[in-house]
Amino acid sequence: MLPFLIAGPMVRLATPETVCIWLATSNANACDISLVNHQHDTKEDVLQLGEHLFIRLIHLIAKETSFPTDKLLKYQLNTNEDIDIDIFCYDGSNFPEFVIPKKIESVLHGSCRNPHHPSEDSLISADNYQNTQRSQNQIGSQLLLLSGDQIYADDVAGAMLQAIYQLMNKLGIFKETSLNVDLPDDINEQLYNRAQKLPVTAWQDRSKRTLGYWLKRDLAHFTSAKSANHLISFEEFVAMYLLCYSKQVWQCIDMDLLTFTSSEPKIQRCFDDEKLALEKFVAGLHHSQRLYANMSCLMMFDDHDVTDDWNLTANWEQNVYQDPVSRRIVANGLISYWVFQGWGNDAGKKSGFFKDLMLDSKTDEQWHFENLDKEIFNFSYWHFEVPCEPKLVVLDTRTHRWRNEHNFDEPSGLLDWEQLTLLEQNLIGEEGVILMSPAPVFGVKSIEAVQSAFNFFGQPLLVDVENWMAHEGAARKLMNMFRRADTPVETLILSGDVHYSFCFSVQARFSQRDNRIWQLTASGIKNEFPTKLLSILDKLDSWFYGSKSPLNFFTKRWQMKVSRHPVAHDNKKHLMSLSGISLIKLENGKLESYQILHANGEITDFVL
Template sequence: MFPIPKLLSGPVLRRISPEGAYIWLAASKPYFIDGEVYRIKENPQADIQDDPHQYEYLNVSTGHDMIQAGEHVYISLIKLTPKQGSFPVDQLLGYNLFFQYQGERVDLGDLNLLSDSNPHSIVYGTLKLPTFFIPGRKQTNILYGSCRKPHGEGQDTFTSADLAIQQHHLHLDQRPGSLFLMGDQIYADDIADPVFAMVTKWVKRLFGDNEDLTDIDPRLKQEPLQSSINKIHARQYISEQFCQFTSNHAHNHLMSFPEYAVKYLLHFGPQLWETSEIPAFVDLMKQDAYYFIYGENEENQDERMDEFEEHQLRYQQQLNHMESYLKALPLVRRVLANTPTYMIFDDHDITDDWNLSQEWRTAVYEAPLGRHVVANGLSAYFLFQGWGNQPDSFDNRFIDTLSKHLHSLSPDSPVYAIWIEHLWRFHSWHFTAPTKPVSLFLDTRTMRGYDLTPKPVQIGNLLEESIPPPHLIGKRGWKRINHTLYSSSWEKGDPLIIVSATPVYGIGLIETFLQDYVYPLKALGVQIRYQLDYEAWKYNHAGFSLLMDQILSWNPKPCIILSGDVHYGASVKSIVTKKNHQNLPIYQFTSSPIHNMSFSGVWGLLLRSAVWFNAYKRKRKAIYRTCDEHNRLHTGENQPPDSRSSEKWREEIHYLRTNKASLMETDNNIGLISIRNKSIQNKLLKYDGKLSKEVHYSLNPD
């Protein structure tokens, strides 16, 4: 039996401010953990043999909250607080953690994470410790990105993030000071066969038994469901029929809490991958680990062989695509250990199309297994992502309810129904991060507003009615967000970074095509709604108007929006003019995907060509948009006449070009934005397998 590492995942720097530093980790034992912090300076007296750095001990107190998530899984959130004053800003700080259990006491060095002889160390350069800094007056540099799928195509650009920190780890004016992960971290609904095999192995090792999902829905006790539900490639039918999910890639959909938890442990670093090898396809076949649609009887031999060959080919293809992802895992761990990281979910962290419509939400909630799986996904999101964002957002009742449920993982527990309802009705996932300027992370998944008023659509001569797309954030959600923002250090008119998983300004050609030609097919009964991501802000005019009204009321100067989700990188500048003729500049920067190229091959070439041709045809003109008093958006390429008495606002939109004269970047990328006073620079980092490359955007419209 393969060993269990002491440290399963982490350390991960989370919320950092002068008042304190939060560090997240997962361990296999209930360690008592404390920490130390040092101010690091250059040693001017050092010669070649001496340490080039001085380490000044800072007196801190350690707070340690721990939740047992499984038999051998303990999730910890450690807070290091200065005993006097606050942590210094714009200075390099190093930290170490100490683990004590039953007389054993080890630190990060004893775990071989600090040694310069270890190529997978979490330390940069000649430093002795992992480090961070708190930006003050100097330049703020933020890494941002989304969509990192293990078997995605192309190179994992987390490597470029690591190289950027490595290059500037001692130069704080250029070193990235924060990392924003903006959704689709784990792709719970799209799990590669080799990954599912690893998840299954580690669920047994860390949790003992998996959840018995037949306790949630007794229909699963029927054959072949009961004997196949935990096999590879067996869950598409169960996902659709028993959960009411709409993902087309749900053959290995995560369902139990242990599965979600292990997927996070596998995703944040190399520990579990180093301890246990990925099983070979032939070994999985010997273990009867695969589900086959066709049985082994003689009359199905040909179909069974076709299915076998399909499984084998897919397994090898997915394993090949995972090569870059696996190589990057030690670098991912190092980035997370040295960079304050803030995370928000998107649909693939739970399931594809999560809360896409009221119809979707109702169908899933009324399905016992669907309701249960969503709650499992949110529980794992809290433990592995949400908890460290703004820990004070989660009160004792929330944590106590979750802890009691994880102790039993049984629907017969008296806390089970409370746990389900608490997670389905929880609406405080949004938060502010203490960056410079302040960052506001929006929850565009659980705070939606659904309008059932019919919307007229026309397809040729056919006139029909259809349900309008949702408000990505409803009126109640904006009230909560407004309160959260004003409860932070931010004041009206201050610069503000808004993080929206879905871009506020997408590529207009793509969004317009979906809106005008694809979505109306829903009126004909075509379930296109769940085949394509029809979730742009502008698709619901009233919802977009709510967003813009809120931004205009805050009047942040400048307003910077960071987004992901769409699997391309792009930059937009908009000048919004209110009735009083005051202008508000808005910059939208989109980085996606970190590792999941979608627009490759012929389709990618056609898309890029269409976007380029559309931009060329407009001869680099701006796009103009107005919003009338009825929240209707009117868009055109000619500046509208001055009729502001009937307008709420108008805007002039420019899609910004890269140094390669393109409007969008479809290769894997991770963004890096630099902000100093009123100066903003944005670039996308790419990785070609050997070198990191940069794509720069000009912030001056053509």
């Protein structure tokens, strides 16, 4: 028998006027949510994605007076169904609780959560931290901010793909019209073979100016190096999200059936190692579920939520969007992102019309997304703001790219001129701003130099050249913006993406105004950069781009002085690869401390 509550509750956007709570249930039976000791109206949006899958976004709307801010608010689930609410409660509380943030004093931020990576899940550490704080009658952190790669659509474990198909069948997830991809009917025959089935541009159709034409090499549209089990259909994306969000949904999975035998020892070892890591991930999922239920959680996509290198170059876009199958796969990633992430970011104020489009897209329990695809690709409001103090501004650096018009193989700017101008307007006149950018604005110069070298030789996709300085126009506009005298006194830039963590502070050279930018990068929640390689790059960065190095004046941000802050236990170490999630504390809108809560229980303090 299926559990009633499949995923959630997950507290999403929480403002003094409206609180949104997201959950998934196995039937359409009534399930109401109410705040304890507070009057409010309730509105529910329901989207049926399968015979036994109902996505619900419940809006709690303040009735006469606004909801209180910076104070713990209890809520309860009201239903006749059997739900064990205790698993969502922190020690000493009979209800899950959350805070509507007004004056920000503490946030948790992270990115890059790969279920089968061998590192531990740092959301467990975040949950344990919150539990300790709440048991001591403290609020703890007010917001959980996730800046990308909440799922890995391109890098999927073999056992996870098997679990996805089990779940699709158990929940009767509605399928889309068949894509023109020649996949075997047996899922075990698909394992580690999907990359060869994904769309390509035949070498005959490639430009004669490319080496690939003369070497007679087809051009793969999806450029991930780990696309052997890439998600393809909408129903696969749906199941993937549920399996990453929820412990209950794994009750539907027969773990004994997650087996695979390969004649190739390398593939067999890969499957076995991935399954072992996945089992550990599943064992800790109740922690992340409890965390989601007790904090307002806001999210933004990065590339892996859809596919690796998503929109990295204009040529990538041209190849993918001109092919109907490739375009459909990307659309599946975007639609599922809206259902499981984007919908709760804005309480449906700008994106809510997608619900009606989805309802219109289903005929006889099958999806027909032609009309929805047009709207999802034209939608330009994935970015959002939260009116707290400091103001939170969340950037969409994927769908507003500044394309290189002279060379389509060059990396695109992460934001185009229009969006950079809008960002500038958001910064002007503010005392302080928290800016969430999936990729670091001020990255590690030695690593960016390596990326520039690969880009010079025409291989930007090989090393993921997605830094803000890679595009001349975007870099110049961005630096001019931060050098303005009327930008915030203190700007905190929260970033992820790179699979290592660091803390830089930035000030404009030759400026009489003491405004400061903090680049606080935390990555990954469950992912890591190779430790030895990162140590070498850290040393190279110290040697070649130290504070007194003349090489700094040959970079695009030479007018900005970047100071690298070491970790407390080793003043020569600035980059940390151990998986973790950041704990950021503010006092009167200014950065007070920056820590990384590691999955193994260790804590790294950066010296400010």
